[in-house]
Amino acid sequence: GQIKTFTFTDGRIVSGYWGIWSAKGKFSKKVSRVPLHTIGWWKGDKIVQIYLIFDPASLKEEIALSQKK
Secondary structure, eight states: OEEEEEEOTTSOEEEEEEEEEEEEOTTTOOEEEEEEEEEEEEETTEEEEEEEEEOOHHHHHHHHHHHOO
16 A cells, blocks of 8 residues: 655644555455555644545445354
């Protein structure tokens, strides 16, 4: 993925990440590759807020499978 940090004239600092999240489901055993975008707002040397953008379909499927008895 790619990371880019932006510093605004009012002092705000924001970092963005664009990449692919991949994982193998514990219940489905299916490998998912999902485009992911995150934005993190900095306060000093810490990220204090994160915003995530991704398609939750594979996550929802895995959660549903985990609830089956």
